[in-house]
Amino acid sequence: MSATVSFAPPQKAKALERTLEKLRTKVIAGDLMPGEQIRQQEMAEELGISRVPLREALNVLADQGLLIHRPNSGYFVAKRAQSELAQISRMLELLENELIASIDWPDDEHIARMATLNASMRVVATTEDWTPMIRLNREFHHLMFGLSPLRLIFEEVMRLWPLADTFISSKMASQDARLRTVDEHDRIIESLRRRDHAHCLAVMETHRASTAAGLGPTVPPPA
Structure with missing residues (x-):
């Protein structure tokens, strides 16, 4: 912020x-x-x-x-080209993975806060004005990433997220995509309950791929 x-x-x-x-x-x-x-x-x-x-x-x-x-x-x-989306997505992928791999496991209260945010997203997902879902989505992910002690990386991720909001909204224009996002968040919460970093990374990769689908070219990872 x-x-x-x-x-x-x-x-x-x-x-x-x-x-x-x-x-x-x-x-x-x-x-x-x-x-x-x-x-x-x-x-x-x-x-x-x-x-x-x-x-x-x-x-x-x-x-x-x-x-x-x-x-x-x-x-x-600001005008953002698809090539910029690719760069933002790649930076977020690398930095977010560092955060997820280093998170301290949340207590029940933290899990409950994430679940409450996601429940609000589920309600908003089926309303005519779904735009509050962008803010709720950002807050949900920041709660998860904020579990990491890597504060400099966390602050950089927070700086990059607003740049991705307009692209994420393109995906969320579809109600099916909004509901799919909420379902994926449920799986993220469950992965945190399991306290398994590898599983968290796998669930997040699936979620990230779902968000990127249909939004244009991405920067491929290095060979």
Whole structure:
């Protein structure tokens, strides 16, 4: 998470997080298209906020790579090519595998939090507005990856995930894919209960392959 969010006063941090999520949802849902400029006055009025917190949120999303800031021009939705997806996917695969191989096994409370998130995803998966599933999906995986003591790798994975959100949303546009994702999460939770690193890696590889299916070319692993 951006330091802008982490060190803000509690109320300001909550307001900023809500603004960030609304802007992310607009990008993911296609309300803001790649290359489109953010009209700050119009957006502030639409979200019911002033331009100061809006600019703060825009800066965070620019830092995360979802937006591009052009001095003297404004903020634009980033354009991501399929080749970039391939690179992001490959980096996440390598880094996530390091985290999974090193996780400390969760207690029952941690497992219950993951199960609750996944139950919420199952409900949202069949609704007309399924976009909250992107946030829930991100939180689910961060709970799992956060079990690793490798904090620098974890922080890098957190930095990369927002770059993948728009691609993941392409898969989740299908209700069948959303429900399949939830089923795969159930298997991830069960693998954590088994306390078997090799099994966790195998389950995650299957889940990752399912997400990548139909999203274009991938970077092949080295021979």
